[in-house]
Each structure stands twice: as structure tokens, then as C-alpha cells.
Amino acid sequence: MTWQFLAILGGLAIVLALALWALWEFVASAETRRLIAERSALAQAEYEASTLSARLDLAIHRTQWGARLYRRINRSGAQVRLSTFVVALVGGSLLAVIVVWQVLAPVLGLLAAGGVAFLFFSYLNRAEAKRREEFTAQLPDVARVLGNATSAGLALPTAVSMAAEELDGPAGEELGRMAESMKVGASFEEAVSELRERMPSRELGVLLSTLVVASRSGGSLVTALRNISSTLENRKETRREVRTILSETTSTVWALGFMSVGALFMINAIEPGILRTMTTSPSGVAVLLVVAALYTVGFLLVARITKFDL
Template sequence: MMLLTGMALMFSAILLLGVAVILPKTPEVPFDRRRPYHEGSGSQLTRFAGSASEAVHGVLARRNVRLFNREQLENAGLRMSQADFFILVISGALVGALIGLVIGGPFVAFLFFIPAPFVARMFLSSLAGKRRAKFDAQLGDTLQLLAGGLRAGHSILRAIDAAATESASPTSEEMRRIITETSLGRDLEASLNDTAERMRSEDFVWIAQAIQINREVGGNLAEVLDQVNETIRERSEIKGHIKSLAAEGKFSGYILMALPFGIVTMLLVVNPGYMNVMFAQPLGWGMIGLSVILMTIGGLWMRKIIDLKF
């Protein structure tokens, strides 16, 4: 109990240290009552973190290392450089290695240290997936804002700017990025297509194509966007029905995958010596390895069955 409490306090201290280093303090006085904010030199710890970030950035740039490039961080919604995120990953790996060293020695510490980059990539992929799903869920409201702006007499760029102002994240960020790129001279069609590719949204591809066709042949773009919005809403309803029908299969797969581990845990709690033969004989280790292989194959098979494409 004391060991777990110590590890929890150590992890909390490192987490608070990371928050203090990464997040700069800003004045809490209202904007209209303060002078223009100028970030000072900061504390010694902040200066050390900045120096470490610059040093890591220099090493990564000289060796042309792209472990976590800017595009991955932007897709995940993280506003930090590759060097900052790399420092966080290394810090997390060191914390995991320290916990493993306390629990089981150098070998466990090594096992806790190695998966850190893979866990970081999975973390970025998870954040990017959630961000894309949120963007898709906001497309209906975005189309209503665009159509309303066009009916009010605004141009398509002004309507996109209004949608960037009124929408929530991540739609506001993506719309603002389109406005910024077009202001710098990039073609609107290219910006829209890049946004659709970056967010992996088929629905936004339809929006980009509708705007492109309207710019070429003319017509009432507001009515076209309303029709696209209706189609997207119908597709969303169908997706919801498919997900609800596939939820039972997914839940059954989760139960089947967790059942062997639950049974082994129950046996170890009820009768600790009952499973000793499995871990003391070569035949037992062979059966465990074969079970892991069969469970992996079965899990991938079930995932293929319940992963419906629509």
C-alpha cells in the first residue's frame, strides 16, 4: 500500500511539473484593465525547459528525425512542436522505467521504457480520430451557417469566415485555416480538398465539390448546400443505425476476449496454487503461448466481422 501511494505521489509530482513547464502563466486581470502582456524571462525551470526544447529541436533537425511531425500533432489538436512532445514522451518513458524498477527490477523497467514511442503514436492517433469524428458531427451546423451567410448576400469566403467565428473546435480551426491559406494566395479549391483529406471526411469532399462546381457553372449555392446537408443528415442516421446493430457483436467480442483473463484472475485469487503448474512446466508455457496466438487470431477475425464499412 505504501509503495502504491509513493508511486502515485511521484507520478502526480511529475505531472504537475510538466503542466507548470508546458503551460505558461498568463495574467488573470481582464484585458481592458491591463497593459499589453509581455512574456517575461520566466523562472529558472522555464528557461531550462526552453533550452532543453531548443537543444532537442536542433538534434532532431540535424539528423532529420521525424518521429512526431507537425502534421500529426496538428491533426491531434496539440499546439506544440515535435521537440516539446518528444520531451514529454521521454519523460513519460523515464517515469514508467522508474516505476518498473521499483516494482520488478531492471528488466521490468526496460519493458516499461520501450513501449513509450508506440504508446505516444497510439495516443496521437486516438486524439486525431476523436477530432475527426467531432468535425464530422459538426458538419450539419457548419453547412447551415454557410447557407445562411450566402443567403445574407455574403461571398463564399465571407461565409466561411463567419462559420469559423461561430463554430466550435475543430471546425472553427479548420475554417480559419482555409481563410488564412486563401488570404495568402492559395486557391480555395486546393484548401478545401486538403481539409477534406486531412480530416478524412467524405461528406466534406461533397461540400468542396459543390463549391467548386458552383464557382465554375454558377447557380444558387445556398440551395445546393441545403441539399448536401440533407444528404449528410440521412447518411448520419444510417450510420447510427449500423453502429447500433453492430454494438451487440462488438460487446460480445469484448466479453469473449476478456473472459480467459477474468477466469485466470479469479482462479489466482480463490486458489493461488492452482495455476502454478502452468507456469512451472514447459508444456504450460507452450499452452499459454498457443492460447495467446489463438486469441489474437480470433480477436482479429471478430474485428473483421463486426467492422462494417459504410
Template sequence: MELAASILYSFGVLSFLLCIYFFLGYRSQKREWKQKVKQWFPEEERKSFISKWGDRFDENESSEKLRNKLHNANLKLLPSEFLGILIVGFLMLFVLFYSMFGMPFGLSVALPLLLLVVSNYLLFYFRKNSYELRFNDQLSDVCRILGNAARSGLTINQGIDIVAREVSAPAGKEFKRISNELKLGVNLETAFRAVQQRNKSRDFNLFIATLLIQKKTGGNLALTLDTMANTFEDRKVLNQIIKTMTSEQKYISFIVPALPIFLLLVMNNVIDGFITPLWSGFGLVILVIFLAAIILSFFLIRKITNIKV
């Protein structure tokens, strides 16, 4: 009986030691795999509490609308980074107005807020189609590559795969997504319609319609793509000429509203109380007319120089 108890006790101790040995070996192997994964897929860890707040805000559903606006404006910023820039800009403008221009505290707070709201609106207004414009500028190269692929005897799917590898962002990124969807079994029309929901430009709609019609009816796809590439290139050259000819007027549209405001602030810094009469009854009327004239002149100049092809 004592012999059996001794054997069981020895077996239990041996099992316990083996468990500890295998457990330590497992932890060592796990640590090695973690190091290998960090080497293969390095990640930048943001350790400050501000960065953690930013990550939490970026993962929130409330930032999705701002993320889409930044994407359409072709601004490679996270929503938290964009808000951080706005906060820093407000603090800089507050110090500028309150310390350098000697404006009252309330006005030094209200005016930067107004300027940031207006700047935010104008930024997304003028860049609302920036992503589409960059995408359209690359359509001629996409047509050339697809035309050469068709001329070499490759299919449309193989040509799209080449475009995904050769063309840079943003077109390369979109065609890479299309290529991955095609490899997963999605048909060509469905993949193109998904991209069309994100990019509703006229040129891309023409490109999609041409490819789908050629696939259904047949014909010389290479010649059609070359013709379309020439059309896109001619349009790109014409848009660049128009942009060059109207660049001076576009800069004037920013200088004309900013110059009177800057001079008003400088005079207020030189002459103490220079803008005080603007807060009286008649002064408020003049101030409203002044601001309305500045805004009207800005939009009129931008409207005249906005020539669409």
C-alpha cells in the same frame, strides 16, 4: 587655454550625466513595456528541468511524426506529454506485476513494455481518423451557414469568414485558416486544396467539389448547400444508430482478450508458481496458441462490428 579646458571638461561631465539619465529612462520605459506585453500576451513558463527537456523535444524535428499522429487521432497532447504518460504507465504496470502479482523481475519488465507497445498501436489504429470524423460531423453545420450566407446575398468568401467565427474546432480552425489565406490573396481552390491534403475524407472532398463547381458554373448555391447539409445529417444519424447497435460488441472485443490474462495473473498471485509451466517446451506452445487466439478474437469481433456507410 585653461578656460577652454575647463569648458570642455564641464561639457564632457554634463554629457556623461545626460547619457546616464537617458539610459536609466530607457531601461525604465523598457521595463514598463515588458510588463504591458506580459499582461497582453500572458505566457505560461515551465520552469522545471523536466519541462525544459519536454520543450526541447517538442521543438525537435524527430517529434514531428508523433505530433502528426496525435493530431490525426484528435489527441490534444504534446509529444513530450504523450511520452511522459507512456513512462508513467510503464512504471505503474511494473509495480503492479512485480509487487501485486508476484511475477519475476524480467517478466515484470517485458510484459509492461509489450502492453504499452500494443496499446500505443491500438490507440492510433482506432483513432487514426478521429480528427476527420469530428470534422465531418460539423460539415452539415458549415453547409447550413454557407447556405444562409448565400441566401442573404453574401459571397462564398464572406460565408467562410462567418463559418470561421461561428463554428468550433476542428472545422472552425480549418476554415479560419482558409479565411486568412483568402484575405491574403490566395484563390479559393488553392486554399481548399491545402486543407484537403490534411483532411482526405470522402465527405469533405464532396463539399469542396460542390463549391468549386458552383462557383465556376453558377446556379442556386443555397439550395445545393441545403441539400448537401441534409445528406450529411442523415448520414450522421445513420452512423450514430450503427454505433449504438454495435457498442456492446465493441466493448466485448476488449473484455474477451483482457479477462483471461487478468484471471491468469490472479491465479499466479494465489497459487505460487502457477504460470511456471508456461515457460517449458510444451507450455510455450500453449502460450503462443493462447495469445494468438486472444488477438484473433479481438480482430474478428472488431471486423464484424466495423460497418461503414
């Protein structure tokens, strides 16, 4: 029991330290924002680069998984720093381990840490998918604006800049990044490749392929963009109908997952200590692992079945 008590104290100390660090960062940043409100943009950038959060961002970004996570956060459009996401993930996992370890059983505490990580990355996946869907829904407007701009005699880079100013996010933001890439020397094909990597979708691929072919060989770009605009509008309506039909199934799966976790706490409340007793025997642990595996397989199967690509 001594080592368990020390482990719990160590976990609580880490969680408390993370909470105090977050509070200190919030208070310090609020005061500093007031002081640098009238300073130049360069001075503000220098300050932001010298903060503890910025240094932690840089340290995490230097790792391979950190750079990949940073790209995913950018693609999701979440207004959260890389260090904040990682600290929240680690702190939440530790807190889940401590709570579930004490309330239910040590083995379930370890599973709870995996569950917290799963929820964090599920949120990131859903944010990425949502932003990608919003961007895809704006593609008819993108094609329409680009078609109007090119029909007025504007070059493609200029048309992209104009579309970035007229459209809301995320299409306006992504086209703005594309325009900025071309301003700093990237070719049109390179900027298109970067946009396709950030927002992978079949509709965007068709639109960008048309733009690349037109930039290389010319042709009736205006007519092509208008035809693409009407086609993308029809595909958007079809995707909306399919998503509405499947939304009930996906919501039911998530509800069943949360209900299963709540059932564990309910069983332990009815018969205190039953799960701790159950996890002391190999057969009890095996039963819990089998149940968790079945829930996981069911969740993955339903996610696979309800996934559609129009």
C-alpha cells in the same frame, strides 16, 4: 539474478527520473505562467520555445515518425504535447515491464510493454475517430451556414470565415484553420486539400468537391449546398443507428481483453509463481504466445467486422 536486479534498478531509476522531470516542469511552468501573465505575446512565445518540453518536442518532431505522430495528435484534438505523449508512453511501458516482470514473469513483462503501447495508440485512434465523427455530424450545419452566406452574396473565403466563427469545434476549429491558410496566401483549392487531409471522410469530400467546382466555374451553389445539407442530415441519422447497434459488440471485445489480463493475475494469485515456472519451458512460452496471438487475431477480426463506411 544480479543482472536482473540491476535491470530492475535501472528501470526504476528511469521511471523516477521521468516523474521528477514532469513534476519540475509542472512547478516551473506554474510559476512562470504567473510571471508572464502581463508580458507580450511575443515574449510568451519566446519563453515557451525555450522550455525543456519545447526543445524535446522539436527534437522528436525532426524525426519522421515524430512528425507523423504530431500530425495524428493534432487530428485527434488531444490537448497534449508531443513530448508528453512520448514520455508517458516510454514511462508507462517501463513501469509495466517492471511490475509484470516481478509479479508474473519476465516474458510477460515484455508483452506488457507492447500492451501499454497498444493502449496508447488505441486511445489515439479512438480520439481521431471520435473527432472525425463529431466533425462529420456537423457537416449539415456547415453546409447550411455556407449556403446562407453565399445566398447573401458573400464570397466563399468570407463564408468560410463566418462559418468558423459561428460553429463550435471541431468544425469551427478546422474551418478556422482553413480560413487562416487562405489569409496567409494559400489558394482555396490548397486550403480545401489540407482540410481533406486532416479530416478524411466521404461526406466532407462531397461537400468540398462542390465548393471547389463552384469556386472554379460558378453555378447554383446555394441550391447545391441546401441539397447537400438535407442529404448529410439523413446520413448522420443512419450512421448513428448503425453505431448504436455495433457498440455492444465492440464493448464486449474490449471487456474480454481486460478480463484475459486480469485472469493471468488471478491464476498467479491462486498458485503463486505458476506463470514464472510456465515461462521457463519452451512449451509453456509457446502456449502463452499462441493464446496471445489468438486474442489479437480475434480482436482484429471483430474490429474489421464492426467497421462500417456509409
